[in-house]
Amino acid sequence: MSTADRPGTTGTGTRPQPAERVRPPRKARPNGQWAVDGTTPLNENEAVKQQGPPLEVRERILSTYATGGFESIDPDDLHSRFRWWGLYTQRRQGIDGGRTAQLDISELEDHYFLQRIRLDGGSLNREQLRTIGGISNDFARGTADLTDRQNIQLHWVEIASVPEMWRRLESVGLTTIEGCGDTPRGFLVSPVAGIAKDEVIDPTPVAQAIRDTYLGDPELANLPRKFKTALTGSPTLDVLHEINDIALVGVRHPELGPGYDLWVGGALSTAPRLGQRLGAFVSQEDALDVWHGVIRIFRDYGYRRLRNKARLKFLMAEWGPQRFRQVLQEEYLGRTLPDGPPPEPPRGDSDHIGVHEQKDGLFWVGAKPPVGRLSGDVLLGLADLAGRLGSDRVRTTPSQNLLLLDVPSERVPEAVSGLRELGLEAQPGVFQRHTMACTGLEFCKFAIVETKRLAERVTAELDQRLADLGEAGPDRRITLTVNGCPNSCVRIQTADIGLKGQIITVDGEQVPGFQVHLGGGLATAGRPEAGLGRTVRGLKVPASDLTDYIERLVRRYLAQREDEESFSQWAHRADQEELQ
Structure with a gap:
C-alpha cells in the first residue's frame, strides 16, 4: 500500500486521499464521515x-x-x-x-x-487447549x-x-488483540475449512492472510464501530454470511472456477439488517485486497456522529449495493471485479454436530456444550482426549459447538463417549442441539435477565417433553436463542424462537421475562433464503413459564403445519392468537 493511501500511524486515524475520489455534496449536518466531513470528532467516544x-x-x-x-x-x-x-x-x-x-x-x-x-x-491445538484451560483455572x-x-x-x-x-x-500463538472495540473483530471461518469433502473452496489461506497482514494494524484500529468478517467455502453456508459486515461465500464461477461471492452490510442488534450481495466474483488471489477495500470504505465513509448509527449496515442502506461496488472498484481497488453467481441453495448440517468423514478419510466429531458453557477442567480434559485419539485439532463454531478433528474411524466410538464424559454431547436432543444463550445477567452489564442456566434447564425439559419430535424432517430445525437484553448477541431475530430479555409485570409484580420473536432464520438446508422473525404483539412470557409456552407453541405447529412446512413458514402465516 502506498503512503498516499495510508492514514498514518499516529492513532488519530487521518483519512486517506485517493486521487480520483469524488466527494458528494456536504450535508447540512455532518455524519462524521472522514471522507466527507473531515476527522474532527463529533462525540466523546471519537475524541477519546x-x-x-x-x-x-x-x-x-x-x-x-x-x-x-x-x-x-x-x-x-x-x-x-x-x-x-x-x-x-x-x-x-x-x-x-x-x-x-x-x-x-x-x-x-x-x-x-x-x-x-x-x-x-x-x-486450537492441544497445547493451546491446555494453555486456556490452565489460565481458566488459575x-x-x-x-x-x-x-x-x-x-x-x-x-x-x-x-x-x-x-x-x-x-x-x-x-502458544494466541492473542486477545482487537477482541473488542471499534476494530476488525475476530472473524468467522467455516469450522470444516480444508477438511470437508464437499467444500467449494478452502478459505483458510484468505483468513490467515487477513490475520497476518492486518491484525493490529493501527490504520484499521479506529473504525466507526466494530467490523465483522465471515468466510466459508462450505455448501452448508455455516458462517452467518447474511449478518456480517463482510462475507466471502464460496461459489464456482462457470468460467473462472472456485472463488467467492461478496456480501456486505449485515448486522443485527436493535436495528437488524441483512447483508446484500454486490454481485461481484472474488478470486482467492483478490480476496485480501477486496477485504481491505471494504474495511477502508467503512473507515472513511462510515457514520461516526451517532454510535447507534455507526455500523456499516447504515451506510449500505443509504448507498445500496450498486454504489458500494462502484466505490470499492473505482476508489479502493482501481479495477473492476467480474460479475459472479450467487451461492447455491445450502445443503447439509451447518452446525456440523455428529460424526462426519473428512476428505482425508479421518473423521470429525461435532459436539454440543450446553449453551456454550465450558470450564478449565473440560478444556484440559478435551486436550487429553484428543491426545489419546491421536488428534491435535479442535475447532469452535458459530453455533457455540466444538469439533474434534482427525479421529481414525476405529476410534470414533471412543471419541463420542469421551466427549460425553466431558459434558460435550455428539448426539444432543433436538432443543439442546439448536439452542444458544448469551452471557446474560450473570456477568454482562447490559443484561436484564439471566440466560445460561435458564436456557440449559428449559432445553432439557423440552427435550424430555417433546422427545417425540424425532430426528427427521424440518421440525428438528427449531432453533431457540435466549438473549439477556435487546442487543441480540445470540441472534434473536434469526432464530425460529428468539427470546429478548425484559422485566415484565405479572399480577402487579415485576419479574424476569421475554419478548418473543418467531420465524427468523438464516440460509440453511431446507431454507434457501434468510429472513427476520416477527414480533408477537403484546406477548410477554415470564421466565418461569418458558418451557410451557414453547411446548404449547411447538405442539400447535405440529398440529397445524401443512405437508413439510417448516416452523418458520408456519410462524409467519399463523394468526397472532395462535402464537400466544
Whole structure:
C-alpha cells in the first residue's frame, strides 16, 4: 500500500486521499464521515480514540495498571481502550436486571474483567487447549464460554493477572488483540475449512492472510464501530454470511472456477439488517485486497456522529449495493471485479454436530456444550482426549459447538463417549442441539435477565417433553436463542424462537421475562433464503413459564403445519392468537 493511501500511524486515524475520489455534496449536518466531513470528532467516544492510539493501552496495562490495581486505571482506558485488547469489566454481582437501566456504569461494573480470546476461525491445538484451560483455572475461577463468534471468553479476571495470562497465550500463538472495540473483530471461518469433502473452496489461506497482514494494524484500529468478517467455502453456508459486515461465500464461477461471492452490510442488534450481495466474483488471489477495500470504505465513509448509527449496515442502506461496488472498484481497488453467481441453495448440517468423514478419510466429531458453557477442567480434559485419539485439532463454531478433528474411524466410538464424559454431547436432543444463550445477567452489564442456566434447564425439559419430535424432517430445525437484553448477541431475530430479555409485570409484580420473536432464520438446508422473525404483539412470557409456552407453541405447529412446512413458514402465516 502506498503512503498516499495510508492514514498514518499516529492513532488519530487521518483519512486517506485517493486521487480520483469524488466527494458528494456536504450535508447540512455532518455524519462524521472522514471522507466527507473531515476527522474532527463529533462525540466523546471519537475524541477519546483520537487522543491516543487505542492499541497502545497495552503498555499501560502491563507497566502501570497491573501493579497499581483497579483504582489506578484511567477511566478512558477502562471504558474504551481496554476493549482493543479484549477486556470488559464484568457485572457486579447481586444487581438485579430491573436496575440495569437505572445505574451508572461505575455502579454496575465490578473490579473483575471478561477476557475475550480471539480465535479467527476457532482452531486450537492441544497445547493451546491446555494453555486456556490452565489460565481458566488459575485466573478465571474455572470459567470458559464459547461465543457465537467462535471465540472463548473467560470471567473473574483481575487486572494483576493480565500480564501473565497474556504471556501464556502469546507463548502458544494466541492473542486477545482487537477482541473488542471499534476494530476488525475476530472473524468467522467455516469450522470444516480444508477438511470437508464437499467444500467449494478452502478459505483458510484468505483468513490467515487477513490475520497476518492486518491484525493490529493501527490504520484499521479506529473504525466507526466494530467490523465483522465471515468466510466459508462450505455448501452448508455455516458462517452467518447474511449478518456480517463482510462475507466471502464460496461459489464456482462457470468460467473462472472456485472463488467467492461478496456480501456486505449485515448486522443485527436493535436495528437488524441483512447483508446484500454486490454481485461481484472474488478470486482467492483478490480476496485480501477486496477485504481491505471494504474495511477502508467503512473507515472513511462510515457514520461516526451517532454510535447507534455507526455500523456499516447504515451506510449500505443509504448507498445500496450498486454504489458500494462502484466505490470499492473505482476508489479502493482501481479495477473492476467480474460479475459472479450467487451461492447455491445450502445443503447439509451447518452446525456440523455428529460424526462426519473428512476428505482425508479421518473423521470429525461435532459436539454440543450446553449453551456454550465450558470450564478449565473440560478444556484440559478435551486436550487429553484428543491426545489419546491421536488428534491435535479442535475447532469452535458459530453455533457455540466444538469439533474434534482427525479421529481414525476405529476410534470414533471412543471419541463420542469421551466427549460425553466431558459434558460435550455428539448426539444432543433436538432443543439442546439448536439452542444458544448469551452471557446474560450473570456477568454482562447490559443484561436484564439471566440466560445460561435458564436456557440449559428449559432445553432439557423440552427435550424430555417433546422427545417425540424425532430426528427427521424440518421440525428438528427449531432453533431457540435466549438473549439477556435487546442487543441480540445470540441472534434473536434469526432464530425460529428468539427470546429478548425484559422485566415484565405479572399480577402487579415485576419479574424476569421475554419478548418473543418467531420465524427468523438464516440460509440453511431446507431454507434457501434468510429472513427476520416477527414480533408477537403484546406477548410477554415470564421466565418461569418458558418451557410451557414453547411446548404449547411447538405442539400447535405440529398440529397445524401443512405437508413439510417448516416452523418458520408456519410462524409467519399463523394468526397472532395462535402464537400466544
